Amino acid sequence: MTGAKRVLRVIAGGTRPGRVALPVATWVQERARAHGAFEVALSDLAEVGLPFFDEPEDPRTGRYVHEHTRRWSAQVTAADAVVFVVPEYNQSFDAATKNAVDFLFHEWANKPAGLVAYGGSAGGGAAVRSLVPVLRAVRMMPLPDTVVVPAVRGRLTAEGSLLPDVVLDGTLARLLDALARASGAHADLRSA
Amino acid sequence: MTGAKRVLRVIAGGTRPGRVALPVATWVQERARAHGAFEVALSDLAEVGLPFFDEPEDPRTGRYVHEHTRRWSAQVTAADAVVFVVPEYNQSFDAATKNAVDFLFHEWANKPAGLVAYGGSAGGGAAVRSLVPVLRAVRMMPLPDTVVVPAVRGRLTAEGSLLPDVVLDGTLARLLDALARASGAHADLRSA
Numbered sequence: 512m513t514g515a516k517r518v519l520r521v522i523a524g525g526t527r528p529g530r531v532a533l534p535v536a537t538w539v540q541e542r543a544r545a546h547g548a549f550e551v552a553l554s555d556l557a558e559v560g561l562p563f564f565d566e567p568e569d570p571r572t573g574r575y576v577h578e579h580t581r582r583w584s585a586q587v588t589a590a591d592a593v594v595f596v597v598p599e600y601n602q603s604f605d606a607a608t609k610n611a612v613d614f615l616f617h618e619w620a621n622k623p624a625g626l627v628a629y630g631g632s633a634g635g636g637a638a639v640r641s642l643v644p645v646l647r648a649v650r651m652m653p654l655p656d657t658v659v660v661p662a663v664r665g666r667l668t669a670e671g672s673l674l675p676d677v678v679l680d681g682t683l684a685r686l687l688d689a690l691a692r693a694s695g696a697h698a699d700l701r702s703a
Numbered sequence: 704m705t706g707a708k709r710v711l712r713v714i715a716g717g718t719r720p721g722r723v724a725l726p727v728a729t730w731v732q733e734r735a736r737a738h739g740a741f742e743v744a745l746s747d748l749a750e751v752g753l754p755f756f757d758e759p760e761d762p763r764t765g766r767y768v769h770e771h772t773r774r775w776s777a778q779v780t781a782a783d784a785v786v787f788v789v790p791e792y793n794q795s796f797d798a799a800t801k802n803a804v805d806f807l808f809h810e811w812a813n814k815p816a817g818l819v820a821y822g823g824s825a826g827g828g829a830a831v832r833s834l835v836p837v838l839r840a841v842r843m844m845p846l847p848d849t850v851v852v853p854a855v856r857g858r859l860t861a862e863g864s865l866l867p868d869v870v871l872d873g874t875l876a877r878l879l880d881a882l883a884r885a886s887g888a889h890a891d892l893r894s895a
Contacts, residue, residue: 610798
C-alpha cells in the first residue's frame with residue numbers, strides 16, 4: 512500500500528422520506544475521514560435517482576444507452592472500496608440498493624465491499640446475508656467484518672444524528688481497517 | 704372450495720426493454736385460464752409504475768399517502784392468489800419485484816404465492832430462494848411447487864412467445880393445482 516489515500520464511496524440505500532440511511536451514512540463518513548486512509552465520497556441513492564433497471568443490454572457488455580447509467584458507472588469506477596449502508600425490509604435488502612448494483616458489472620469487480628445494515632428484527636443481519644451473494648455475483652469482495660445497527664431509531668438524536676456506542680464504533684473501526692487493507696491490495700492489483 | 708372462481712393475479716417483474724417476463728407471464732396466464740379454477744389478471748410492474756418505496760410510514764400501519772400505493776393495494780387486495788414471474792439478476796430477484804412487495808403488508812397476508820423464475824446460471828433457482836423469505840415476512844404462503852425456466856431465451860419464438868416443453872407445462876400445472884387448493888382454503892378463511 513502506498514501513501515496515497517484510497518477513494519471510499521459510501522452508498523446509502525433506502526429512498527423513503529425520513530430514511531435512516533442518511534444519519535448512518537454520515538456516521539460512516541465521519542469515522543472513515545478520521546481513519547486517515549480514505550478520501551470519502553457519498554452516493555445517496557435517492558439523489559442518484561436511477562430508475563428501475565432500463566438498459567436494453569446486459570451490463571456485462573458495458574454498453575450503456577442512458578446517461579444516468581454512465582454517471583453511475585463513473586462514480587463506481589472511481590472508487591477503490593465501497594461501503595453499502597443498507598436498510599432491511601422484509602428479511603432482505605431494499606430495492607434501491609439491489610437496483611444500483613444490478614445496473615453495472617465490471618465497475619464492481621475486485622473491489623472490497625463493507626456492509627453496514629440496520630432495521631428489521633435483528634438489526635439488519637438478514638439484509639447483510641441477502642446482499643453478500645449479490646455482491647459476489649458482480650465479483651466484489653464483501654468483507655467478513657460487517658456492522659449491524661440494532662434498534663437504530665432509538666439511537667437517533669432529536670436532530671436526527673446517529674449516536675453510536677463504543678461497540679458500534681469498534682465494529683466500524685474494524686471494518687474500516689479491513690477496507691484499508693483490502694483496497695490497498697486492490698490498488699496494487701490495478702497498477703500491476 | 705365453492706364453485707366460484709378464485710382471482711389469480713400474475714405479477715410480472717423486470718422492467719427493462721425487451722424483458723422476458725412478459726412472454727413467461729403470458730404463458731402462465733394462458734395455462735391458468737385453461738385450468739378453470741381462476742379468474743386471471745396481470746400486473747406488469749413496468750406498467751404499474753411504482754416509484755422506489757416512498758411512503759413515510761411503515762406499510763404495517765396501512766396508512767398510505769400516495770395514490771400509486773392505494774392503486775397497488777387495491778389490485779393485491781382483490782387477489783385470492785398470486786404468481787410472481789421473477790427474473791434472476793445477480794443471484795437474486797429483481798429490484799422491481801422486491802419494491803412491489805415492500806410497498807404493502809396486510810394485503811399479502813395468508814395469500815398463496817406461486818413462483819415462476821427464469822434467468823441466471825440455474826434458470827432462476829436463486830431468485831426463488833431469495834424471494835421465499837421475503838414473501839414469508841409479509842405473511843404470504845409461498846408454495847413448494849415452483850417453476851424455473853432454464854435457458855429461457857432459447858425458448859422464445861421469433862415473435863417473442865415462450866415455447867414451453869412438456870416438462871415445463873407439467874410443473875406449471877402442478878403449481879396451478881396447488882394454488883387452486885390453497886386459494887380455496889384462503890377464501891374459506893376469509894369468509895369464516
